[in-house]
Amino acid sequence: MSCGIYIHIPFCRGKCDYCGFYSIPIGGQVDPPAVPGAYVERLLREMEERLSGLPGGETADTVFFGGGTPSLLSPLQIREIAAALNTYIGIERGAEVTLEVNPEDVTEEKLRGFIDSGITRMVLGYQTSREEFHRAIGRSTMRCDPLVLEMFCSARGFSRSVDVMVGLPGQGPVDVKEELALICRYGPEHLSVYCLTLEKNTRLASRFRGGEEFQAGQRLCMEAAMDALVAQGYCHYEISNFALPGCESRHNMKYWTFEPYIGLGPGSHSFYGGKRLSVAMPVDQYIRSDRVAVIVDPRGGNAAAVEYMMTGLRLLRGISATAMERMTGERIGEEMWRRMHELEKEGLLEVQRGGDDAIIRLTREGIFLSDWVIYRIVEDLI
């Protein structure tokens, strides 16, 4: 059986004003900033602890280094981690091994090092190259200027993805089109486009309240992005993801298709054996611990069906009723059909029946209201 592996690196150079993640800013402490050796050592031990006991035949077909800022890892550290993974679970030949890279770490030397350590795919934390927007959201990393973008995209030997944030304070559809035009010039295989979310308890949320008009503007930005990227030949395959044909993120697809993945490191999440698990420990405690505390998320009887809808509908191709039954053991009941029919009439959902099956997907309007559409479908199950 193939399984995804997620490695969490909860360290950053500084703290971005909009970021609601748990991550430790290490900018001032070590120079140059780096992931503490003790952390990597503990990760290796966690692999031994948690992976060596898996049923035989389990292998990893995707690995994802996320964070935080995983590009703070040195190529050597990555190699160590990959080697350990190989020992405890086995990385398949042709596996997708992704690393998120912040602009600071885009140097020819580092990129080469990452590739040599087995990285096959890199995601550039681009967000925005415009000074005023960069400042408006209080991003702590270096701004990704066009030169960095060019260097990242012209390097060879890995598959490229660029993370773009839109709907920033002061930003309009025209600005979005410009930024995307710039990126598309280099033809990365993949782009993720997110709308800025004002997370509670962040510095950004405390100084900027958003509001009705701002949200309306965010939608316009997102629509501009969708149109621009589709026009450039990208396939809009998930609400916030775009790819050239065949270049979808294999690792992330697991999240939306109910495939198993195992997360390592404090704050990471797993979906394995039909259970959702998380490692709930602060970093320092994690480093000192002998055993990682893995918490099983207590889920009600309908959780699988709810999650299947919640994740599956994010894919623009939609879900099929039979696939859902196969994956979760739950059939779509009469009440749920009724609800979906209602949403269909409101133009938010599309239900295509054929034979014994039905395909259910969000309409363009439904994409923008996805949280609400999903809530309405599953309301009865929760």
Added chain:
Amino acid sequence: MEHIRNFSIIAHIDHGKSTLADRIIEKCRLLSPRDHIDQILDTMEIERERGITIKSNAITLDYTSRDGEHFIFNLIDTPGHVDFTYEVSRALAACEGVLLVVDASQGVEAQTIANLYLAMENNLEIIPVINKIDMPSADIDSTKKSIETSLGLDPETAVPVSAREGTGIDDLMEAIIQRIPPPRGDEREPLKALIFDSYFDKYQGAIVKVRLFEGTVKRDDDILLCATGKVYSVNEVGVFRLSLEKRDALRPGDVGYIIAGIKTVMDTKIGDTVTLADRQTVTPLKGFKDVKPMVFSGLYPVYSDEYDNLKDALYKLRLNDASLLFEPDNSFALGFGFRCGYLGLLHMEIVQERLEREFDLSLVTTAPSVEYKVHLNSGTMITIDNPVKMPDPGSIMMIEEPFVKADIITPSDYMGNIMSLVSECRGIHRHMEYIDTRRVQLHYELPLSEIVFNFYDKLKSCSRGYASFDYELIDFRESSMVKVDILVNGEPVDALSFIVHEDKARLRGKDIITRLKDIIPQHQFKIPLQAAIGSQIIARENISAHRKDVTAKCYGGDITRKRKLLEKQKEGKKRLKQVGSVEIPQEAFLTILKIG
């Protein structure tokens, strides 16, 4: 009997009634610390805070006069608010005299006059007391003048005192002895006692507060309550001291209590006559009325699972407050609750406050309404106190609404403001007179429904707090009343319907939907808000659609979090009332229904 004096103190609020009562009680050496007295005379926390009582309390005191003679004073404390006029009148009927307190720095106020009339109706000896003479702003001469001109009392009979400093209290005590007549009555006659209040005790049932006029009552007597016709066997009689003090018997002139295993205060109607079952009086006391509520509103728990608690709480309150009426009701928007009837606005506020504080309930109250007489085309007449029950306009021939006689006293500077306020409230000016050089008394006839809509607050604010006001129900009159419905997304929200004069329908409808607009959260679609009379729309607004969280990401770690958010959303939805496809937070009703 010659040595008994039964009296009450009446005063406009804050003129010093409680302080004076303290001084009198001190003179009788019962006790001095204020907190004890609070416990005796003002029993409820809310009453203490607001400085008003809604119950009539009594205390029996011993006083030795200047000549060394021993007297018994029964001091009866009356509720201090227009809502309780009837209760006050019954408490006064238990007395031979009253101390009518006037604040020397404020002069005569509306309530002073209203109380005076009550005292006169009961043929009581009135001792005017000019209080707060210690204050630099005290104007004794002018107060005397207004006692003469607006109260029609001999100013020379007024006793000047400072209740705070104790000045003049001894003279007042002597005046009580000399001027208030002792009670009269024959011990050999059949029992005739007036119920002026009662309260509920967990163990003993209703404790009935009575004043005896004729005959005696003692343990094991079978008493008959004339209004209900029920008979009870007396367990205990006694008088009110610091606590209940048992006596062998009560005799004519006495003020005390009867305990007779009466299960609820609903059976002990204020103003009723107590007599002996086997030796009945042939002349029950006059003045008994079955009090009817004047103000009505719906009461709903914010959380539907608190319905039973609300029910229990209402039953508990009614144990001690027979004037509180309620019946189960249900609203499409607010679920299961109760329709309640109150004596007046203050009574309503007190009941609601007690439910929330003493019983820890979160409540939504619908707009207060008065009772309308609706004459139908069919020739029948129905009374309606709930807008929801108002029949279709096409079937109505004519509607009558209650009118009150309202007396307002104000410094003449604010006369203009008040006149325009009253005319806004459809008041009919009757006449006015100067009660002294600065102040006028205005007499109006006003629809009660206008008073229910915050009239008192508006009066206070347009007179900078100086105007005082008193009202009394007079009759029902034909008015062009209409029912206004509030529609949210095309669906009427029953709890928000109200009855109003047609000239004001548009304004009030607009006011409510403007407030609704701020309170109903945005939905994913546009929500029209409308106020309508029948099918005619008189005001409209829109809540624009809310475009949410356009495209947040969702990766491995977000799934559990997102699922929990869905669960939370569902949990939150339980606190929302679904009206069609619009969800209105329960709390919204609280805000909207505070009609301004």
